[in-house]
Amino acid sequence: MALIVVDVMPKAEILDPQGKAVTRALARLGHEAVGEVRVGKRFELRVEGEATEALLAQVREVAGEVLANTVIEDVVGVHVVDDAAAPQQVSR
Amino acid sequence: MRVGVVTFPGTLDDRDAQRAVRLAGHEAVALWHGEHDLQGVEAIVLPGGFSYGDYLRCGAIAALSPIMTEVVDAARRGMPVLGICNGFQMLAEARLLPGGLVRNASGLFVRKDQVLRVERADTAWTNRFDSGQEIVIPMKNGEGRFVATPEELARIEGEGLVAFRYVGENPNGSLDDIAGLTNEAGNVVGLMPHPEHAVELGFGPTTTRMKAGLDGLEIFKSALERVAA
Numbered sequence: 455m456a457l458i459v460v461d462v463m464p465k466a467e468i469l470d471p472q473g474k475a476v477t478r479a480l481a482r483l484g485h486e487a488v489g490e491v492r493v494g495k496r497f498e499l500r501v502e503g504e505a506t507e508a509l510l511a512q513v514r515e516v517a518g519e520v521l522a523n524t525v526i527e528d529v530v531g532v533h534v535v536d537d538a539a540a541p542q543q544v545s546r
Numbered sequence: 547m548r549v550g551v552v553t554f555p556g557t558l559d560d561r562d563a564q565r566a567v568r569l570a571g572h573e574a575v576a577l578w579h580g581e582h583d584l585q586g587v588e589a590i591v592l593p594g595g596f597s598y599g600d601y602l603r604c605g606a607i608a609a610l611s612p613i614m615t616e617v618v619d620a621a622r623r624g625m626p627v628l629g630i631c632n633g634f635q636m637l638a639e640a641r642l643l644p645g646g647l648v649r650n651a652s653g654l655f656v657r658k659d660q661v662l663r664v665e666r667a668d669t670a671w672t673n674r675f676d677s678g679q680e681i682v683i684p685m686k687n688g689e690g691r692f693v694a695t696p697e698e699l700a701r702i703e704g705e706g707l708v709a710f711r712y713v714g715e716n717p718n719g720s721l722d723d724i725a726g727l728t729n730e731a732g733n734v735v736g737l738m739p740h741p742e743h744a745v746e747l748g749f750g751p752t753t754t755r756m757k758a759g760l761d762g763l764e765i766f767k768s769a770l771e772r773v774a775a
Contacts (some may be wrong), residue, residue, distance in 0.1 A: 464648070468693050469719065471653040489557055520610070522604055523639060526646035 592633025605635030634736030651719025
């Protein structure tokens, strides 16, 4: 089992009202050091077996075609996380 | 003639759109997201709502549904397709229309009777209007802000793909006041405001008289006349 993490962010030139709202809330709490917050998405894909280069290529394709809409978002990272270190879903 | 109205999980305005089709004088055919059968319809409406709870992105999961494979094929063959609100978002996600729709600049859900200017009166869905005509259509959305890269926006404006523009104060921060688009062929049109809510006296937007606006009905009549012609 391997865990592949895909990070997606709104494009830099597109206003991020969610990030702006968080920025304002932090300022209100006195965290003046934080200049700007932008909010993106993290996808965790658990895959059977090893994260081979072929599988990663497949995930990059899915990331660009489904997980992100590249008209308004960028895929900023596709990486494999050491499974032992990854947070596991508690099975019931 | 037969006009299909697609229902997705989370669609809200399918019944209103069916009613608008009937008031325009034609037969409304209910289509289901999970099927591939277009049931021989001659035009398709993708209605508004919150398909799949707006998960992933507005319209994104719906754009990947079985029926959309057929809708995209039919649209490419020239069938009139109208996307309203969430349906417009689906058309953008399916890349039948350019650009994308993101959260309103204000961060707020906006509900108002909106004045629009018809920029293109020669599409399948706008041919009963005059170019430059102002119409009143209700709008209600949280993610209706049209965005595109500067190059894409230049292409949209250069090729005249803007079908409708907001008149007066821009309600959501849409680039170039864009409220709706057409594709190059003019058979696919998407807009954020809801024409199906301006089809019946007493239930429409307030114009010169309270709740008397019927401009939406012309949109449903347009496609139908063109196909019949």
